[in-house]
Amino acid sequence: MAVDDQPVPVFPKPVTLRDVAARAGVSVATASKALNNQGRMTAETRERIRETARSLGFRPNSLAQSLLRRRSFTVGLLTNDTYGRFSLPLMSGISDALVDNGVSVFLCNVEEDPRLGQLHVEAMLDKRVDGIIATGKRIDRHLPVDLANLRIPVIYAFTQPDPDAVAFVCDDAGGARLAVEHFCRLGRRRIAHVSGPASFAVVHARAQAYRDVLAENGLPVTEPLLGPWSEAWGHEAVARLFDGPKLNNGRERPDAVFCGNDQIARGVIDALRERGLGVPGDVGVIGFDNWEIVAEATRPPLTSVDMNLVALGREAGLTLLSLVGGQPAAPGIRKLPCRLVVRHSCGHPLDG
Amino acid sequence: MAVDDQPVPVFPKPVTLRDVAARAGVSVATASKALNNQGRMTAETRERIRETARSLGFRPNSLAQSLLRRRSFTVGLLTNDTYGRFSLPLMSGISDALVDNGVSVFLCNVEEDPRLGQLHVEAMLDKRVDGIIATGKRIDRHLPVDLANLRIPVIYAFTQPDPDAVAFVCDDAGGARLAVEHFCRLGRRRIAHVSGPASFAVVHARAQAYRDVLAENGLPVTEPLLGPWSEAWGHEAVARLFDGPKLNNGRERPDAVFCGNDQIARGVIDALRERGLGVPGDVGVIGFDNWEIVAEATRPPLTSVDMNLVALGREAGLTLLSLVGGQPAAPGIRKLPCRLVVRHSCGHPLDG
DNA sequence: CTGAGTTGGGAAAAGGTTTTCTCTTACAGG
DNA sequence: CCTGTAAGAGAAAACCTTTTCCCAACTCAG
Structure with missing residues (x-):
């Protein structure tokens, strides 16, 4: 048995563009162009490459793409809301707005611990997040981290540490x-x-x-x-x-x-x-x-x-996205309207 | 003013290992080795490079590292718990266990929507997460996604779709x-x-x-x-x-x-x-x-x-980590003990 | 002075993708 | 038949880091 005693890799190697190109009998350049609808080639070539990719279950390596494009399609959400009463609806809205653009969200709960905050921020920076959304519990309750001068866009939701920041809060x-x-x-x-x-x-x-x-x-x-x-x-x-x-x-x-x-x-x-x-x-x-x-x-x-926290999250997400895309955004607070949800604790109009 | 009217890049380019090496007058290879405590060189050289890196604020690009190491130091947490009653403490434990290993967590709320689930899972796969933790609301309440045959390790918390899966639940x-x-x-x-x-x-x-x-x-x-x-x-x-x-x-x-x-x-x-x-x-x-x-x-x-959801999350996180590291884990359910938190609704022992 | 061994450091490949540039071939017009 | 052009496809660089291999210079014994 010693002959095939080497540890078997549990998970197979993912299929790369190279594999697709080889299988389709073209170069990786051509394969890339075929899959991205770029460059010039016959319709048959394009379709053949695509079919090959499909049959091999090819998925482009986002890491390699990100490295090249200098964008990771990733953002960080920093929060200190333990129960998630505010942060989860917000997260839901953010995620909603971003997932269709292929952007994923790192959630980091930093509690009230500056060390933990620092740790998470550095981890996110190292992972090259495209931007950060920071959310506190209330507008004047700040996170125990300093996000100024971060060389990536930052948006605040539900908190605003300084007037130059872009912040979304409810009215x-x-x-x-x-x-x-x-x-x-x-x-x-x-x-x-x-x-x-x-x-x-x-x-x-x-x-x-x-x-x-x-x-x-x-x-x-x-x-x-x-x-x-x-x-x-x-x-x-x-x-x-x-x-x-x-x-x-x-x-x-x-x-x-x-x-x-x-x-x-x-x-x-x-x-x-x-x-x-x-x-x-x-x-x-x-x-x-x-x-x-x-x-x-x-x-x-x-x-x-x-x-309207979900809507607020959605706005924050979209704004961060446009900021990442290079669009400027005016600093300051954006107030989003609230909404009254009527149940039964007020009754109907009283008589004069 | 037309002369410097070109759009100013809002955010400066991050400093790379190349920059450090150039500044220190060595090759990137040497610089890399200096910072990682590898290779042989004089103590002065090593320290000089480190000092240069520090002063430039160099942080290695995690994307490039991940590409090379075939590990992204990233995991996904999939949940359908809208209020976060279960998922947030779990998240907290997972994050706790992983942040010290430099691993960040993508949180994905998939609600009960299979399409959304699929979308999130594919986004995570594309981003090359090292593994996935899936959590339901209760052991027999499953997520609307199929995580079998995913070619990356999956751990379940609070849910177990099939007996071959590795799952953590409370007792x-x-x-x-x-x-x-x-x-x-x-x-x-x-x-x-x-x-x-x-x-x-x-x-x-x-x-x-x-x-x-x-x-x-x-x-x-x-x-x-x-x-x-x-x-x-x-x-x-x-x-x-x-x-x-x-x-x-x-x-x-x-x-x-x-x-x-x-x-x-x-x-x-x-x-x-x-x-x-x-x-x-x-x-x-x-x-x-x-x-x-x-x-x-x-x-x-x-x-x-x-x-003990925090502890459960921590266990799940550590187990996922060891799974990612190539350690095998026996499939099946691991039950973690509960704990009684005594407040005032039971009173003291009654007489006789 | 010669040969072996050690030391400090660099060159290059690898990882997977995108993009620009270049090359070959075919075809139309003159 | 010759030239110009366009189509189709590939080579190579780039993104940034790690790691292996290699080279030059130096030390020391004989």
């Missing part, structure tokens, strides 16, 4: 308007706002839009309640709004609550139910993020502002 | 044992099981373990209640268990519920509270998946079975 103020105006249209008059920590820029943007809409509609403005992005905070906020002495100079309890995210909204809805207050009967509730897995599980299902 | 039966035995240890006697649809293999594996543990402990077995993987089903299951005429030949209501996932558990906890039943006082609850965002938001926080 938080617009989204908040959507929600509050929806309440107004339904005849709600005493609209509260329970949101996230003051350290987030989006919290202020949304709060301002909330105040603006109320003012435009001649409704009383109560100061937004700020706290953590959690269900528990939703509970506590309801306690503050509904249990204490009447707020706001003796005015009535709220008949609507606009929440900073769906988890807070969930807490609010649960807390209201526990107090015997009906949603949407007594109080309407709107969330933010439209995280389906939460929004559809609340009772009743939650009306929520959707940030 | 569902073991996880269920962990939960039910925990209840037993705490003195719970009437333990119910509310799980997912009968069409999932894991549902049966866990149910059988549930029955086994009860039998071993001489406790009454009630047939598991099967339904969708949703909070709403948790509510309904509680209605069936606690509202109707007493089940099981007049035996008492359950004092513990082992749930098939955390969402069901959340529904169960909420439904119990609405009936005035205390958790963990009157009824203990354990979930499955340990999806922190759910498990930590229930009141009280949910004790849950963790599938």
Whole structure:
């Protein structure tokens, strides 16, 4: 048995253009041209080469192509979003936009670790990615890496480290308007706002839009309640709004609550139910993020502002592609509109 | 100004080994050897070349290396898990295990679309990934692509399309044992099981373990209640268990519920509270998946079975690596142990 | 001074593809 | 019959790195 005892290669060698050319009886140059619809040759030659390639299962080696073209048809997506609530829809949109152009996406979760971030960025640079999309959790929450001066195009989604960068974010103020105006249209008059920590820029943007809409509609403005992005905070906020002495100079309890995210909204809805207050009967509730897995599980299902992350990802992907292609892109923030997904937590228009 | 009006290249050309060699006054061969600690040369020469490389910011072109070494240091992760509940922790583990070896991961979400799956697989094959990890949502939920006969190594995580494949899954039966035995240890006697649809293999594996543990402990077995993987089903299951005429030949209501996932558990906890039943006082609850965002938001926080997905991902990544390196791997399923994460939904041991 | 052995470093091929340039052959027009 | 042109196809360079093989120069013993 010693004679054929050499280790058998488990996986066969891939077929190269050379193999195709040899089999078809032409040079590699001709074979290449035949397959790429370039150069001049008889239709029969072209077709014969193509048929040979097909029958051999030839697939061009993308590494060799990339080396020559100085483009790898590869981009990197950098994120620190552990649960993927933001990054996955984004990824989906990016991938959508790119896969048809033959571009694949490296996903790198760098957590909050600068060393890990550095490691991933260097790995991507070495692999000659054509560009990088960096996404944070919120616009003012940055990744623990410096992507300036990277000699490849970088696009930011959901974050913007400096004004010269190209960034895509959703229109938080617009989204908040959507929600509050929806309440107004339904005849709600005493609209509260329970949101996230003051350290987030989006919290202020949304709060301002909330105040603006109320003012435009001649409704009383109560100061937004700020706290953590959690269900528990939703509970506590309801306690503050509904249990204490009447707020706001003796005015009535709220008949609507606009929440900073769906988890807070969930807490609010649960807390209201526990107090015997009906949603949407007594109080309407709107969330933010439209995280389906939460929004559809609340009772009743939650009306929520959707940030259109898939579309945002698609835009970011396409823009990166044009940047890679040499098209210039104006630096700055591009705000994409949000969308209100109406479920059952707001009810129908109230009577005058 | 017309004289320098030519379009300025936005991004400078990367520095190559050639540049380094020229700058250091040696041949590319010598430069390569200097940087890779190969060949023979004076220590000064080596150090001079290295210093030159450093100062020029040289990074070897991974494409060229890959072409030569016939390895791209790249793997693909194929998934159809839209929310990333399973795929992201897995990804995290895989990435962890691979990034230190300079391997990057292409993430491809193929949804349930065979065309998309095909597209992504071909893109990855063209890019010469060294291997593929395929992950489904559950062991008997397969991806809409055929990865057999792919001429590169494939590893499955959380799914196993055929017995010849190498697959990593978590030990569902073991996880269920962990939960039910925990209840037993705490003195719970009437333990119910509310799980997912009968069409999932894991549902049966866990149910059988549930029955086994009860039998071993001489406790009454009630047939598991099967339904969708949703909070709403948790509510309904509680209605069936606690509202109707007493089940099981007049035996008492359950004092513990082992749930098939955390969402069901959340529904169960909420439904119990609405009936005035205390958790963990009157009824203990354990979930499955340990999806922190759910498990930590229930009141009280949910004790849950963790599938150790990060570790599973790490194992899968390392195994793929060794497969790529030519080491053989025995086909079949490798079951990795689960782990019980104790929070507050089970309480302390009951007396007698 | 000669021959063997060692040392430092370079030339060249390989990896797979694309592209430019060149070469041969055939054919039409004069 | 001769020249010019176009068609069809191949040779070779380029992309960048690694690795094998080879060469020149030097050291040292005899």
